[in-house]
Amino acid sequence: MDKTGSSDEDDKQSRLEHGCELKNESKTEQSIQTMLGSVTSDREQLTSSLHIPLVGLSVRIHLKHVCLGVLVLQTSTLVLIMRYSRMTHEGPVYISSTAVVMAEIFKFLACLSVMFSQAGYSWKAFSTQIDNEIISKPWETLKLAIPSGLYTIQNNLLFLALSNLDAATYQVTYQLKILTTALFSVVMLGRRLNKMKWFALVLLMAGVALVEWPSGNEKDLKKDISASGKLIGLIAVLCACCSSGFAGVYFEKILKGTKASIWLRNIQLGSFGVLFGFMAVFVNDGTAVHQSGFFIGYNYITWIVIFLQAFGGLVVAAVVKYADNILKGFATSLSIILSSIVSYYLLKDFYPTSLFFIGTCAVLLATLLYARPESKIPTTLLPTIATESLAKQI
Helix, strand or coil: CHHHHHHHHHHHHHHHHHHHHHHHHHHHHHHHHHHHHHHHHHHHHHHHHHCCCHHHHHHHHHHHHHHHHHHHHHHHHHHHHHHHHHHCCCCCCCCHHHHHHHHHHHHHHHHHHHHHHHCCCCHHHHHHHHHHHHHCCHHHHHCCHHHHHHHHHHHHHHHHHHCCCCHHHHHHHHHHHHHHHHHHHHHHHCCCCCHHHHHHHHHHHHHHHHHHCCCCCHHHHCCCCCHHHHHHHHHHHHHHHHHHHHHHHHHHHHCCCCCCCHHHHHHHHHHHHHHHHHHHHHHHHHHHHHHHCCCCCCCHHHHHHHHHHHHHHHHHHHHHHHCCHHHHHHHHHHHHHHHHHHHHHHHCCCCCCHHHHHHHHHHHHHHHHHHCCCCCCCHHHHHHHHHHHHHHHC
């Protein structure tokens, strides 16, 4: 009996040990599979980070093409149609300051509509948001009076410039806003520029100087634009560049750390813009409006100009988040080329010279160099970093 009992206990103990071994083997096998699965997933993640899927790449490329097209069309179309509206007209010419006011009104109403839709078309939620963000914060709202006033002056100056300059010369000269924005950023924001950007700014100034250099060509004497008119247009563009640079940097400075949406900020800017716009109409063209009316000289071309000026900027603001600096530089270059072609063949108010061609090439090169991003990590180190990362994960 003792031998039988002891043999039974030995059998039980051996079965228990064998079961433990099987469990340990299964656990070991599961841990190995888990490790292999993690290594495989890490490899797949690393591979996906190094190789972009073709579908995502095609979608991204198409989106960039759309952004490029929108930026080029908005930039060039507004300038060309605005120039056309000031050149060809039957009867009296529309008063440009009234067009600026109408554009600000449409922009203000558009931003209100967008915010109302974002509030779920609830008047209570919409009015609460307006009260909390604008009415209850008068000092924050008043800070935007400065850039709004500058933008109103800038828009009036652009009409004056395009009344005296062809679209191509205006487009190239207006790129000086890159210079003014950079200088104001260095002074007001303490931003540092590398040598490449400073070289681009110097090249930009040289290119604009060549574009504006008098050529003495006989065709220039036959142009409708007189020498004094061209000087007025040049001064208007330079003042607009200074206004644009300071307003943009000031706007960036006061908005740092705030969480308000772009539509809310445009409502604040638009409210002051309408006010300053009516003040400009009263001061500059009050007599003409009193005698001939607010909408004197308006036609469908005038309304297209107002529409583009009001909604074009909002469309670009919505699209520009998908575009990098290089894409914006290419858009500027293409819009200058397009404006030059249309001005020469259709508007027939532009006669390119060799100095204009050289200066335009310098401005385009400067724009692309300035928009070029700074490389923080040398590209030669990327394969080494990827190899080390893969080795650590395996």
